[in-house]
Amino acid sequence: MTPQEMESRIVRYGELQPCKTAFIDAHTPGSDQKENFTIIGGGVSESPDQHVHITIPHGFNIGAAGQPPKCRNSLHDHRTAEAFFVLSGRWRFFWGRYGDAGEVVLEKGDIFNIPTGIFRGFENIGTDYGMIMAILGGDDAGGGVMWAPQVIEDAADHGLVLAESGKLYDTKKGEALPSGVSPMPLMAADELAKRGEPTTAQVLPNHVARYWDMVALSDKTPAKVIGETGILRDKPGFEVNFITRGSASDTTTSFDYPSVLMPVTGHWKVTWDGGSATLAPGDTMSVPEGMAHTVLPSMTGEAAIYQIVGTADPAGLTWQG
Structure with missing residues (x-):
């Protein structure tokens, strides 16, 4: 693309x-x-x-x-x-x-x-x-x-x-x-x-889930924040991952469903076969299903990004208090 x-x-x-x-x-x-x-x-x-x-x-x-x-x-x-x-x-x-x-x-x-x-x-x-x-x-x-x-x-x-x-x-x-x-x-x-x-x-x-707790939990590998095995266990039709500088990898990733990248802190470079783009906090990027890509910080300093991935799960938790 x-x-x-x-x-x-x-x-x-x-x-x-x-x-x-x-x-x-x-x-x-x-x-x-x-x-x-x-x-x-x-x-x-x-x-x-x-x-x-x-x-x-x-x-x-x-x-x-x-x-x-x-x-x-x-x-x-x-x-x-x-x-x-x-x-x-x-x-x-x-x-x-x-x-x-x-x-x-x-x-x-x-x-x-x-x-x-x-x-x-x-x-x-x-x-x-x-x-x-x-x-x-x-x-x-x-x-x-x-x-x-x-x-x-x-x-x-x-x-x-x-x-x-x-x-x-x-x-x-x-x-x-x-x-x-x-x-x-x-x-x-x-x-x-x-x-x-x-x-x-x-x-x-x-x-x-608190930001600094997620930063600590994602120091080596991305933290699954929302998902069946996430910090917040749920199956709402999407999963949410949290990636920091320590857990970012130059290994390519692709998903069966569309995904979205949303930086919280720092600047992030997204690279795919055909090009690259740099995202800043507040930017939102839609990644097509099946597209292999890497997500890496592009500058020094604090860096964290949310990754939302579609799933085929139902609508999520209803309060059962």
């Missing part, structure tokens, strides 16, 4: 195109400054304004959320896996019916594999604009987002109505639900009762 062809599979951090109206809480005070990015796959955006950088199916989606300090993402759930790692900033993740069942604070490089069946939200508690990168299971990311009832009610008070089809309508722009289209119903009591309320102590050991 030529360098030009591969460049079309690389999304540079500085070229990311945000959407500020991606979700139902886009007008809700406290959430109205967030930016959503869909990097690979269709994602779960509810807005036609969302730009998709790479549409090639991978078996999973890659996205991102960028938020200024004190901005939060409202309580929601997905039908498939959702994992986040912090690219920049300091973030508080919280969960439960009202967001008060438990919480964890994540720093740069930390990763959180959140099981389905739990309402979750997050906020930037740092002092600068921050970015978290998201991995969502499935090519259709589970068919959308399920919102806590109070989020839908608050959104309506600020002009945004979600149709049962999953499409947003902005009454501030004069939009209204088309004839015959009903609003998204609030989640029924029996469905709400199925949502987990795990404590922080229950979630942390099996769902959160």
Whole structure:
């Protein structure tokens, strides 16, 4: 594959195109400054304004959320896996019916594999604009987002109505639900009762991995972070590996499914038969299935990169608290 062809599979951090109206809480005070990015796959955006950088199916989606300090993402759930790692900033993740069942604070490089069946939200508690990168299971990311009832009610008070089809309508722009289209119903009591309320102590050991722990574990060989035998054991339709300078190898690697490379620190050179490319933190590179390649740091200093590989596994863990 030529360098030009591969460049079309690389999304540079500085070229990311945000959407500020991606979700139902886009007008809700406290959430109205967030930016959503869909990097690979269709994602779960509810807005036609969302730009998709790479549409090639991978078996999973890659996205991102960028938020200024004190901005939060409202309580929601997905039908498939959702994992986040912090690219920049300091973030508080919280969960439960009202967001008060438990919480964890994540720093740069930390990763959180959140099981389905739990309402979750997050906020930037740092002092600068921050970015978290998201991995969502499935090519259709589970068919959308399920919102806590109070989020839908608050959104309506600020002009945004979600149709049962999953499409947003902005009454501030004069939009209204088309004839015959009903609003998204609030989640029924029996469905709400199925949502987990795990404590922080229950979630942390099996769902959160810290950057510096992964650096230590990957000093000789890459660490499997999410996978059947990973630090966070799960089969969400993808595996996540963590590679550092100490565990990087000039041996070529290829996979049966598409893979994605996402640097956290340092610069990384990816080489294949036909060319090479250098990636920086915040860049995302899609590697075709079956393509042999090497991944090596290109400069001195701290260097760590996440590698996401598609699998044929099901949708991942559902909380069984």
